[in-house]
Amino acid sequence: xxxxxxxxxxxxxxxxxxxxxxxxxxxxxxxxxxxxxxxxxxxxxxxxxxxxxxxxxxxxxxxxxxxxxxxxxxxxxxxxxxxxxxxxxxxxxxxxxxxxxxxxxxxxxxxxxxxxxxxxxxxxxxxxxxxxxxxxxxxxxxxxxxxxxxxxxxxxxxxxxxxxxxxxxxxxxxxxxxxxxxxxxxxxxxxxxxxxxxxxxxxxxxxxxxxxxxxxxxxxxxxxxxxxxxxxxxxxxxxxxxxxxxxxxxxxxxxxxxxxxxxxxxxxxxxxxxxxxxxxxxxxxxxxxxxxxxxxxxxxxxxxxxxxxxxxxxxxxxxxxxxxxxxxxxxxxxxxxxxxxxxxxxxxxxxxxxxxxxxxxxxxxxxxxx
Amino acid sequence: xxxxxxxxxxxxxxxxxxxxxxxxxxxxxxxxxxxxxxxxxxxxxxxxxxxxxxxxxxxxxxxxxxxxxxxxxxxxxxxxxxxxxxxxxxxxxxxxxxxxxxxxxxxxxxxxxxxxxxxxxxxxxxxxxxxxxxxxxxxxxxxxxxxxxxxxxxxxxxxxxxxxxxxxxxxxxxxxxxxxxxxxxxxxxxxxxxxxxxxxxxxxxxxxxxxxxxxxxxxxxxxxxxxxxxxxxxxxxxxxxxxxxxxxxxxxxxxxxxxxxxxxxxxxxxxxxxxxxxxxxxxxxxxxxxxxxxxxxxxxxxxxxxxxxxxxxxxxxxxxxxxxxxxxxxxxxxxxxxxxxxxxxxxxxxxxxxxxxxxxxxxxxxxxxxxxxxxxxxxxxxxxxxxxxxxxxxx
Numbered sequence: 001x002x003x004x005x006x007x008x009x010x011x012x013x014x015x016x017x018x019x020x021x022x023x024x025x026x027x028x029x030x031x032x033x034x035x036x037x038x039x040x041x042x043x044x045x046x047x048x049x050x051x052x053x054x055x056x057x058x059x060x061x062x063x064x065x066x067x068x069x070x071x072x073x074x075x076x077x078x079x080x081x082x083x084x085x086x087x088x089x090x091x092x093x094x095x096x097x098x099x100x101x102x103x104x105x106x107x108x109x110x111x112x113x114x115x116x117x118x119x120x121x122x123x124x125x126x127x128x129x130x131x132x133x134x135x136x137x138x139x140x141x142x143x144x145x146x147x148x149x150x151x152x153x154x155x156x157x158x159x160x161x162x163x164x165x166x167x168x169x170x171x172x173x174x175x176x177x178x179x180x181x182x183x184x185x186x187x188x189x190x191x192x193x194x195x196x197x198x199x200x201x202x203x204x205x206x207x208x209x210x211x212x213x214x215x216x217x218x219x220x221x222x223x224x225x226x227x228x229x230x231x232x233x234x235x236x237x238x239x240x241x242x243x244x245x246x247x248x249x250x251x252x253x254x255x256x257x258x259x260x261x262x263x264x265x266x267x268x269x270x271x272x273x274x275x276x277x278x279x280x281x282x283x284x285x286x287x288x289x290x291x292x293x294x295x296x297x298x299x300x301x302x303x304x305x306x307x308x309x310x311x312x313x314x315x316x317x318x319x320x321x322x323x324x325x326x327x328x329x330x331x332x333x334x335x336x337x338x339x340x341x342x343x344x345x346x347x348x349x350x351x352x353x354x355x356x357x358x359x360x361x362x363x364x365x366x367x368x369x370x
Numbered sequence: 371x372x373x374x375x376x377x378x379x380x381x382x383x384x385x386x387x388x389x390x391x392x393x394x395x396x397x398x399x400x401x402x403x404x405x406x407x408x409x410x411x412x413x414x415x416x417x418x419x420x421x422x423x424x425x426x427x428x429x430x431x432x433x434x435x436x437x438x439x440x441x442x443x444x445x446x447x448x449x450x451x452x453x454x455x456x457x458x459x460x461x462x463x464x465x466x467x468x469x470x471x472x473x474x475x476x477x478x479x480x481x482x483x484x485x486x487x488x489x490x491x492x493x494x495x496x497x498x499x500x501x502x503x504x505x506x507x508x509x510x511x512x513x514x515x516x517x518x519x520x521x522x523x524x525x526x527x528x529x530x531x532x533x534x535x536x537x538x539x540x541x542x543x544x545x546x547x548x549x550x551x552x553x554x555x556x557x558x559x560x561x562x563x564x565x566x567x568x569x570x571x572x573x574x575x576x577x578x579x580x581x582x583x584x585x586x587x588x589x590x591x592x593x594x595x596x597x598x599x600x601x602x603x604x605x606x607x608x609x610x611x612x613x614x615x616x617x618x619x620x621x622x623x624x625x626x627x628x629x630x631x632x633x634x635x636x637x638x639x640x641x642x643x644x645x646x647x648x649x650x651x652x653x654x655x656x657x658x659x660x661x662x663x664x665x666x667x668x669x670x671x672x673x674x675x676x677x678x679x680x681x682x683x684x685x686x687x688x689x690x691x692x693x694x695x696x697x698x699x700x701x702x703x704x705x706x707x708x709x710x711x712x713x714x715x716x717x718x719x720x721x722x723x724x725x726x727x728x729x730x731x732x733x734x735x736x737x738x739x740x741x742x743x744x745x746x747x748x749x750x751x752x753x754x755x756x757x758x759x760x761x762x763x764x765x
Contacts, residue, residue: 252757275751276692279756286686288666291373297371312659362655370658
């Protein structure tokens with residue numbers, strides 16, 4: 001039993017922190033918010049290739065670095081901390097995950113090396129509710145002579161309008177068997193949606209009776225789909241941990257700077273106690289996220305409990321911390337100029353994405369035999 | 371990071387489990403599952419015999435050095451023992467104040483004579499201990515202690531009052547924080563004395579608590595005495611010794627709790643399944659949330675432990691107390707809501723006796739108060755972990 005960060009983990013984190021402090025400044029974040037894709041291609045190339053973040057968790061046989069999910073979670077946490085605009089989450093934690101967990105050898109060999117190099121981006125489209133139960137899937141498939149026919153519409157697909165490859169999870173029209181399919185962006189109708197959180201792009205993805213070839217179907221079915229979503233839930237939790245941590249740090253810094261009644265407001269117990277409560281959420285969140293990341297690495301069934309625990313806990317924590325952060329900042333906290341609202345909106349978006357805390361608690365209740 | 375226990379640790383787990391299961395279903399079946407929260411006095415004498423039996427078999431103080439009769443067990447092994455102990459229904463420990471608070475402090479600050487005199491009897495459960503820290507005017511503000519000890523003819527003479535003293539009524543010794551320097555204030559001029567309880571100048575009066583039981587006591591010292599040599603860490607260094615003791619109280623001794631929490635939560639889950647409350651969507655949410663909270667406590671403890679093993683005390687260590695206390699208090703409320711109207715009915719064949727979960731509900735209100743209230747914990751987190759300004763003291 002050893003549950004602490006290694007020298008190598010610390011090095012990865014420090015490198016990421018140092019890099020993002022310069023390249024993902026709040027000026028940069030606000031510029032990305034104005035772009036169509038929500039990120040810049042050149043910057044994505046830097047992240048993917050030079051920093052090696054796209055290849056980090058891709059197996060070595062597909063030109064990745066073959067590192068684990070603890071390493072990936074560190075990157076996600078630091079990117080959440082800086083609200084970095086990039087297709088990393090959708091590409092690696094969703095699209096590539098589906099291929100890794102459910103793809104055939106040929107599909108992996110064909111697509112993963114390009115994803116690892118940052119030349120292809122990907123995402124996962126499956127529904128409209130955020131949650132990923134079998135009834136939440138809004139696409140249907142039917143076999144045809146030459147392959148498969150897909151139809152349906154998903155809302156709020158992350159990077160759905162920009163991802164080169166869309167992995168679509170669909171239910172068989174009759175038997176309801178769930179399968180995943182590789183679909184090219186050019187084959188779908190995708191439309192960017194205007195969202196409250198501007199630091200991540202969401203799109204609707206629609207397919208009306210489109211045909212894909214026999215080689216488009218993944219081997220994996222519903223179990224693999226759920227596993228992919230559980231893994232991405234944990235990585236989203238890591239991102240939300242970064243959000244919560246920023247809110248705590250910003251609150252402490254601001255409260256030590258801001259003077260009222262002749263003293264720093266951070267010297268009042270009412271403010272100190274708020275910050276303490278935030279630290280309880282952040283520190284327990286670190287334990288929770290990295291335990292869950294270890295569970296992914298271990299490949300055990302505990303994933304079915306570790307994922308809802310991480311997702312429900314961290315998205316609630318991020319929301320609480322982001323709310324308190326605005327409160328502690330006072331009037332400035334509700335201005336456009338201060339960054340607090342960007343984190344508040346990101347926390348809120350993450351709460352619904354991939355299943356609300358309520359939904360994840362219900363998954364846990366089921367796992368508990370209730 | 372490696373979440374699995376090593377082969378050696380798993381072998382140790384099996385050894386512990388086998389021994390506990392054998393004896394708790396054999397000669398000691400009568401104490402199995404006894405002495406939980408709010409029921410600390412249940413089957414007292416039999417549990418003392420059990421403690422002594424544990425000691426003889428070498429299981430009482432496994433974390434102690436071998437030279438002192440322990441097993442030199444690593445922190446991870448101590449956790450394994452605690453988990454197995456709770457899983458096997460081991461009764462609430464009675465010797466823990468001596469084992470986990472008095473002894474470690476004596477090991478760090480005591481003289482060789484003190485170690486030789488006190489440690490073996492603590493280990494063997496031959497002498498029980500209580501903690502004399504809190505006073506009516508010194509709770510959260512512990513350094514405001516007034517109980518004083520004066521050297522008269524080679525022995526300390528003690529005057530004053532302690533309160534919230536668990537197990538005082540059947541303790542042989544008390545470790546007492548008191549003022550040994552006339553006119554001193556706050557944390558200066560305090561000493562950490564070891565005082566025999568069975569003497570004329572010590573009067574123990576039980577405090578009846580909200581459950582109707584009396585597990586705490588007031589202890590009055592009126593001319594009680596102890597030898598000059600029974601001061602730990604030197605005269606005037608009591609605060610330092612006491613703070614070390616509290617580190618033990620807030621650290622290692624909370625670990626065993628999680629396995630007990632597991633048993634309590636499982637009992638509530640079973641109850642909910644049995645009486646249909648498990649179908650209530652809001653109860654389901656709260657049960658799941660409780661489950662998640664307990665898991666997070668375990669993750670956090672594993673992280674604290676790994677860091678402690680490598681000698682670092684990082685930020686997560688600060689959240690342990692407030693997290694478990696708050697969680698446990700919520701669990702008590704949840705237990706009542708799962709019981710429904712039944713929760714109001716206490717044991718019908720006795721005068722005023724709570725059922726198990728009612729005890730949990732009532733007694734868990736003390737969790738966020740003792741060993742540093744939630745408010746004090748928040749101050750500690752803010753001031754030490756977040757480096758925010760310290761509270762000003764009143765004049």
